[in-house]
Amino acid sequence: MEYRSSITHVDSPGDLLDPRLYADVRRPLLEASQLPAWCYTSSEFFARERDRIFAREWIMVGRAEDIPKSGDYFTTLLAGVPLVVVRGRSGQIRAFVNSCRHRGTEMVRGHGNRRVLTCPYHSWCYSLDGDLLSAPGMEGVDGFDKNEYPLVGIGFAEWEGFLFANLNPGHAPLDEHLGDLKRTLASHRMGDLVTVRKETYELQCNWKLLIENFKESYHLATVHRSTIDTYASVRVAGYVPETTRGEYLVSFASHDGSMALFREDKGFPPIRTLDEKAANGSYFPLVYPHLGLCATIDCCWYLQVEPKDASHTRLTVGSLFPRETVERPDFADVVNNYFKRWDITIAEDNEICELQQRGLASNHPVRAGRYAPNEANVHAIDNWVLDRVLGDAGSIR
Ligand code: FES
Ligand SMILES: [Fe+2]
Known part of the structure; x- marks a missing residue:
């Protein structure tokens, strides 16, 4: 299909909330262009996100x-x-x-x-x-x-x-926001899991870069080429998006063993209560706007993304295990295998997001990039944000 952009590039748009500036983001995935760079750098755009998203959502x-x-x-x-x-x-x-x-x-x-x-x-x-x-x-x-x-x-x-x-x-009830995610993750019994570690990272990047990165698997083969990709590549695990009812996205990766461990490392037994599907892979929900969850067979971890300003974000990563696992005599020893896996791969993600921010902040005027076919979640996130930032006036898909 021939691609024709309705806008070429805008160096310094007057009204950042003019929906016409985002017409290309609103197109179907394979015809769409990404958010303009200013959405990740402008304090005006950020203030609107704070008021229309973080002051209004759960x-x-x-x-x-x-x-x-x-x-x-x-x-x-x-x-x-x-x-x-x-x-x-x-x-x-x-x-x-x-x-x-x-x-x-x-x-x-x-x-x-x-x-x-x-x-x-x-x-x-x-x-x-x-x-x-x-x-x-x-x-x-x-x-x-x-x-x-x-x-x-x-x-x-x-x-x-x-x-x-x-x-x-x-506000609508939280139940409505979470929709059928409650059922999808019910067998992990996350309410009974124990947070054994919380790590906080102060990052120099826009909050959206972290959640976009969390929800796309395109980068696994590069950013995580020597880590996750060696045992849970897109080809092997799939990361298949599921249809959802609620304000969240979720994909499911099929794989053996734990997603939270490098293959050679010793781990813990699976969570006892998992249903058949959950026992054979991992769910990766993003609860809009800012909570990433990773629910694998033996533990869960979460990414809490707190924007500070347009280019600074706090990321908190919490590690959750069943109480019976935490009470094992070998817990303190074996859990280090999980911490190693998280520390390495989270650092890989954080570094690439900060590099992306530096590139976006260059203010060099360019036409926004295109989405790859397996960046549907990034496209969905960007449009979810625009739905709220622009309000009704922005619904021009
Ligand atoms: S008691 Fe005076 S400000 Fe709180
Ligand atoms: Fe990653």
């Missing part, structure tokens, strides 16, 4: 096991809003805006355990459920009622031990 902020006891909390920043996620007296976890209702001070930092949440400025004190318990010095203030000034709660839900927050008061 965002994974941690694991329930991070805060196992009543009073345990951690803080995080979501779309610029400081949050505190805390386990209350009854064991229920909630997320609040981490800002005092008096004059707005950030209440707690980092993580820890508190009986109550007390503001460091003038000591207004809140229960773990967010109720304002005391406001010293406010006696005699006309019409002041403590009940009207609780901490501001935001949307919060848990799935298989993953904690999700949502800043959008009109």
Whole structure:
């Protein structure tokens, strides 16, 4: 088919939100061009993503096991809003805006355990459920009622031990977001798995590069030529995309053994509860916008992608194993084989994403590249982002 672009190249477009700039991304895969470079470098485009994606969608902020006891909390920043996620007296976890209702001070930092949440400025004190318990010095203030000034709660839900927050008061339930992924991954029982390691990487690249890379297998034969590709190449494993209902993409790779180990290395027995399909390969879901999951036969790992600005992203990789595996006498020894595999391949991915960012940031005006046939997921991700960044005006496929 003859390819005709509706735009050639734009050096410095005036309105970055003009849908006509993205007409080529909206075409079917084999006719489409990729997102223009500014989508990965522009602070204006990034601000729109923050407001239209990270301030509106369900965002994974941690694991329930991070805060196992009543009073345990951690803080995080979501779309610029400081949050505190805390386990209350009854064991229920909630997320609040981490800002005092008096004059707005950030209440707690980092993580820890508190009986109550007390503001460091003038000591207004809140229960773990967010109720304002005391406001010293406010006696005699006309019409002041403590009940009207609780901490501001935001949307919060848990799935298989993953904690999700949502800043959008009109959000749909998390169940709807996850759709049939819950069923697909049910036999891994991820809620019962134990996080044995969390590694954090501060990367100099746009957040989309990490998730695009996570969801394409085109690079296995190059970036991972001497690692994953030696035992789970595209030809062998397939990485077959599955039809989904929900805000996620998933592919399934068929292979023997664990995807989390180099072939020569000793590993652990499979997860006992796996269904027949799960026992013969690995699922790789991307839960939009930012959570990559890898569910293989003996463990799972996740990639939590947190944008900082247009060209800086924090990546957290968590490693999950069944409790019975963690309790094995040889666990501390054998788990190093898994850590080795992750450390090597994650470094390969991180390095290529940072190289890509450097190339994109050159600002050399070029026509955006084309998608390969096996980059359908990258095309899908880019269009998912545009659907939200451009809104209704952008639906011109
Ligand atoms: S700002 Fe929190 S008590 Fe004053
Ligand atoms: Fe990779």
